[in-house]
Amino acid sequence: MEDQRESFQLKGFNKQFMGLDTTGNGIDVIAVVDTPGDSETFEIIRYPSINKNLVRFLASNGSFLQAKTETLVTADYIGSDGWQDDPYHPSAFLLTINTNLHGEYQLTNGYGPELAPKVMKEHWDTFIVEEDFNFMKKVGLNAVRLPVGWKYGIKVILTLHFAPHSQSGWEPSSSRDGTPEWEDICWKRTHFKDIFHARDGFHAWGHNDDIIDETVAVIDFLSARYAKSPSLLAVELINEPISPGVSLERLIKYYKAGYAAVRKYSSTVYVVLSDRMGQHEPRELFALAEELPGSVIDVHLYNLFDPKFDSFTVEQNIEFIYKDRAKQLKKLTSPNGPLIFVGEWVAEWQVKNATDEELKRFAEARDGSVRTHNLRLGILGS
Numbered sequence: 247m248e249d250q251r252e253s254f255q256l257k258g259f260n261k262q263f264m265g266l267d268t269t270g271n272g273i274d275v276i277a278v279v280d281t282p283g284d285s286e287t288f289e290i291i292r293y294p295s296i297n298k299n300l301v302r303f304l305a306s307n308g309s310f311l312q313a314k315t316e317t318l319v320t321a322d323y324i325g326s327d328g329w330q331d332d333p334y335h336p337s338a339f340l341l342t343i344n345t346n347l348h349g350e351y352q353l354t355n356g357y358g359p360e361l362a363p364k365v366m367k368e369h370w371d372t373f374i375v376e377e378d379f380n381f382m383k384k385v386g387l388n389a390v391r392l393p394v395g396w397k398y399g400i401k402v403i404l405t406l407h408f409a410p411h412s413q414s415g416w417e418p419s420s421s422r423d424g425t426p427e428w429e430d431i432c433w434k435r436t437h438f439k440d441i442f443h444a445r446d447g448f449h450a451w452g453h454n455d456d457i458i459d460e461t462v463a464v465i466d467f468l469s470a471r472y473a474k475s476p477s478l479l480a481v482e483l484i485n486e487p488i489s490p491g492v493s494l495e496r497l498i499k500y501y502k503a504g505y506a507a508v509r510k511y512s513s514t515v516y517v518v519l520s521d522r523m524g525q526h527e528p529r530e531l532f533a534l535a536e537e538l539p540g541s542v543i544d545v546h547l548y549n550l551f552d553p554k555f556d557s558f559t560v561e562q563n564i565e566f567i568y569k570d571r572a573k574q575l576k577k578l579t580s581p582n583g584p585l586i587f588v589g590e591w592v593a594e595w596q597v598k599n600a601t602d603e604e605l606k607r608f609a610e611a612r613d614g615s616v617r618t619h620n621l622r623l624g625i626l627g628s
Contacts, residue, residue, distance in 0.1 A: 253289050255282040264306060266286075266321055273384070275311060275319040292328045300333060301341045310337040342484045387477055396453060398500065402475075402560045403518065403589075404468055405482035406461070466507040473511035480516035481508050482589070489524035497522065498534055503537050513540075518587060523551075528577055535584035545578065546590040547612075555596050560604045563595050569612045 256264045265286030267274040279286060283338060288311070289304040303311040305321035312323040313336065329335035347353050354362035382390065389401040467481060472478050483504035487497055505517050519531055519541055526592035535541045558566065578586050593609035600608075 251584060253287055255286050256288065262269070264329045267305060270413070272307065273309070273320045273322045274387045274450045275305075275321060290341075293402040296330045297333075299341045300330065301339050302329060302337050303339065311339070312336040312388055313339075345445075366557075392437070399475070401479035402472075402477045403480040403482055403486050403516075403517070404478060405520075405611065406464060406468070412519055458503065462503045462507050463538060465504045466510070469508045469511045469515075473508075473515060476511075478515055478520050480542065480587075482518035482520060483508075484520050486520055489522040489526040492522065494522070494526070498531075501531075501534060503539075505541065514541055516542050516585075518542045518544045520589075528574065532580075542587045544576075544589040547574075547588060548590070548592060548594070550592075550594060550596065558596060560597055560600060560608070563597065563608055564611045567608075571612075 251561075258264055261280075262277045263279050263282040263286040264275055264277045265282065266272060267276045267283050284306050287306060287490060290301050291304060292298060292301045303321075303596040307321055309321045310323040311319055311321050313319050318623060319385060320378060325337075329338040332338060347356060350366070354366060357365055383386060383400060387400065400628060452503075461484070465481065469481055472481075483501055501519050506518050508515060517538065517540060519535060519538075521528075521531065523546070531543050535543055554564070591612060593605065593612060595605075595608060597604070
């Protein structure tokens with residue numbers, strides 16, 4: 247019977263790494279350093295064939311961790327027998343996974359520098375392939391939102407999904423290990439629900455000029471690299487910044503700077519301004535967009551990510567699209583207003599055990615609602 251061993255560095259709630267008290271008795275486990283070293287590296291050992299959730303932690307001093315009291319863990323247990331199926335063993339710990347990995351950053355950080363490239367290459371080679379683009383062209387699609395250029399007669403909207411320090415904390419812009427790297431408001435995503443959690447000491451993306459400048463530098467780099475490509479239709483400056491975590495004032499400052507960065511390299515490429523997610527005034531970017539020629543406001547339409555949809559029936563979902571969604575789109579499409587781009591919408595809902603026919607009705611209502619407003623929304627490209 248073989249065990250499984252993997253090395254990890256463990257971060258506490260104070261965003262500092264757990265390790266041995268090397269300045270004290272050398273065995274107490276504390277969390278006081280911001281950058282991990284050997285004493286903050288532990289080998290996790292388990293026997294999946296017996297109990298995959300029961301683990302031991304081997305410390306850098308060659309001993310195992312054990313819980314002495316509710317507030318004291320030490321690295322001084324020696325011995326290797328009898329713990330594999332005994333949850334009450336002093337050196338055995340029950341491993342509980344509270345949340346899944348969110349985003350590529352966390353995934354690659356978890357796999358490490360040797361395995362991550364292999365895992366991601368397999369994903370990139372198989373997830374979306376050439377046949378998918380040929381199919382999209384055949385069914386009439388003329389643009390896709392991608393972070394790279396392609397050669398299939400389809401225009402590309404280059405969108406910055408992951409801003410430095412994360413603008414939302416969700417999968418598209420996750421932090422390295424799940425620890426919020428933005429401050430003031432952090433959003434916790436729990437199965438299609440978005441719940442505000444205020445946390446002391448955290449600030450939102452864009453809370454200072456350094457973060458904004460760092461993000462503008464990314465836009466400058468991408469624009470310089472792709473502006474002359476005939477496939478480039480638009481550059482989207484950021485994806486789904488969170489309200490109220492990202493303030494409107496800071497977002498507008500970033501959008502003006504990002505717009506200027508794109509215009510250094512192209513006077514014709516559209517510049518897309520993503521609408522904020524969460525509670526906000528739907529037309530809050532209108533005045534800004536009217537100041538910036540060739541700019542477009544991106545809105546995302548889902549019957550998800552809001553607790554009110556959890557209990558909706560089939561008919562309530564469809565009625566919401568025909569009534570509430572129609573009102574929303576009408577408010578966004580003033581005759582002389584800015585261009586509106588519906589960048590994301592999907593035939594997904596919270597209805598359990600829906601029939602194929604019911605889902606088809608929902609999808610037709612959703613697509614029809616968007617198409618009804620196409621002439622007033624302003625479709626990018628031809």
